Amino acid sequence: MLLGMDRARRAFAPARFFENTNYNFRLKKPPAFGEVDALTPNIMAKPFNPSFATLEEMIATVENSYSNSLCFILVEENTRKNCMPHVVAMERLLAVSSSLQNAKIIEIPKGEKYKNLETFSGIIEQLSVNNAGRNSLLINLGGGVICDIGGFVAACYKRGIDFINVPTSLLAMVDAAHGGKTGVDFNNFKNQIGVFAPAEMVVVDVNFLKTLPDDQILSGFAEMIKMALIASDDFWSAIKQADLNKVRSLEPLIIESIQQKLQIVEEDPAEKSIRKILNFGHTFGHAFETFALENSRELLHGYAVAMGMLCELWLSEKMLNFDAAKRQEISEFILSRYPKFQIQTNDFERLFAILLQDKKNSTNKIKPVLLKKIGDAQYDLTCSKELCFGALQAYSTL
Numbered sequence: 247m248l249l250g251m252d253r254a255r256r257a258f259a260p261a262r263f264f265e266n267t268n269y270n271f272r273l274k275k276p277p278a279f280g281e282v283d284a285l286t287p288n289i290m291a292k293p294f295n296p297s298f299a300t301l302e303e304m305i306a307t308v309e310n311s312y313s314n315s316l317c318f319i320l321v322e323e324n325t326r327k328n329c330m331p332h333v334v335a336m337e338r339l340l341a342v343s344s345s346l347q348n349a350k351i352i353e354i355p356k357g358e359k360y361k362n363l364e365t366f367s368g369i370i371e372q373l374s375v376n377n378a379g380r381n382s383l384l385i386n387l388g389g390g391v392i393c394d395i396g397g398f399v400a401a402c403y404k405r406g407i408d409f410i411n412v413p414t415s416l417l418a419m420v421d422a423a424h425g426g427k428t429g430v431d432f433n434n435f436k437n438q439i440g441v442f443a444p445a446e447m448v449v450v451d452v453n454f455l456k457t458l459p460d461d462q463i464l465s466g467f468a469e470m471i472k473m474a475l476i477a478s479d480d481f482w483s484a485i486k487q488a489d490l491n492k493v494r495s496l497e498p499l500i501i502e503s504i505q506q507k508l509q510i511v512e513e514d515p516a517e518k519s520i521r522k523i524l525n526f527g528h529t530f531g532h533a534f535e536t537f538a539l540e541n542s543r544e545l546l547h548g549y550a551v552a553m554g555m556l557c558e559l560w561l562s563e564k565m566l567n568f569d570a571a572k573r574q575e576i577s578e579f580i581l582s583r584y585p586k587f588q589i590q591t592n593d594f595e596r597l598f599a600i601l602l603q604d605k606k607n608s609t610n611k612i613k614p615v616l617l618k619k620i621g622d623a624q625y626d627l628t629c630s631k632e633l634c635f636g637a638l639q640a641y642s643t644l
């Protein structure tokens with residue numbers, strides 16, 4: 247199946263988001279990159295769009311729809327310190343929302359290694375001892391870890407309570423907070439336990455990115471590169487111009503990434519077909535991540551995806567005749583920004599074993615998403631052990 251140019255053009259045509267915006271800035275004309283007007287306050291001026299909103303709109307929604315509910319805010323130490331003050335300041339500015347002012351804070355330790363069942367139980371316990379009921383609201387204030395585990399808790403607690411994602415990392419803003427995938431890791435395997443459960447609302451506010459460390463910006467940017475490569479040449483060209491030192495300048499690209507994801511998810515929410523293309527770079531990326539975890543090596547999710555894309559582009563060239571010069575261009579772009587995750591030839595067997603354990607793959611065959619060209623992603627292709635080794639070999643000599 248393809249994400250062809252028609253789809254890409256549709257995405258670049260006047261988008262619902264820009265015309266009917268609930269977001270707090272407007273473009274002079276629809277999605278032309280880099281033409282952002284000054285921020286325009288838009289407090290409660292437009293109807294609430296459940297999948298995409300401003301912090302102001304979230305506060306208004308809590309005030310209006312959850313005034314009789316107990317509210318909980320899930321944070322970890324970084325987002326409590328860096329992101330809570332922004333929420334509190336906005337609340338003061340609006341001078342509303344008693345439910346939020348009385349919200350109970352639930353703090354978990356930061357980091358992927360706490361995205362597990364133990365932390366899940368701890369959060370459930372906190373909800374329980376604080377008498378959370380079916381009408382309670384959980385606000386997930388944090389990166390992908392908080393959104394994933396918080397969404398999973400909300401989906402399970404008393405068979406489901408409402409939750410709102412407030413992504414604070416770039417990665418969560420463009421990817422993890424949207425699309426309804428929730429869950430935790432299990433026995434070193436990523437996202438082994440989880441459910442699909444859509445948030446009531448996802449807040450997008452780039453102000454949170456001001457305190458995000460550079461390596462985390464880069465990690466989130468990898469998902470934007472992925473999105474551009476599966477979407478269109480136009481988006482890829484815009485990504486190449488991105489200035490990561492000016493987070494505000496990233497706004498149009500962030501929004502375009504979200505739009506692209508939402509469009510795909512809307513078509514295939516349960517990942518039976520086209521949604522699989524969002525996994526470009528992730529088959530090998532997840533294998534690198536698991537391998538890193540097993541060997542106590544540091545590897546951020548986005549960095550792993552960037553490395554995964556290098557492998558999957560090589561496979562794309564071999565299996566689908568992806569243009570060699572384009573692959574070179576993309577590989578150079580990635581390698582000039584991301585440190586290479588070093589592997590040796592004698593790691594290949596273990597990496598292949600991990601690839602086979604991935605829930606997307608089957609006996610002795612793996613199923614990476616590959617590109618025929620930029621904007622033309624294909625899924626459900628199978629790839630032999632020999633080709634996987636070829637990709638790892640080509641990667642290690644890049």
Ligand SMILES: NC(=O)c1ccc[n+]([C@@H]2O[C@H](COP(=O)([O-])OP(=O)(O)OC[C@H]3O[C@@H](n4cnc5c(N)ncnc54)[C@H](O)[C@@H]3O)[C@@H](O)[C@H]2O)c1
Nearest residue numbers: 324328356389390391414415417418421422427454457458
């Ligand atoms: N559900 C999905 O569809 C989906 C998609 C992509 C990724 N994910 C998951 O997302 C997770 C990775 O997300 P992540 O990279 O956001 O990880 P994360 O949540 O661990 O956040 C990264 C780091 O940034 C810090 N941080 C977050 N916001 C900050 C801010 N505003 N200021 C300062 N520090 C801040 C965090 O404390 C953490 O140290 C992985 O578990 C991955 O599996 C899920």
Ligand SMILES: [Zn+2]
Nearest residue numbers: 469528547551
């Ligand atoms: Zn990802």
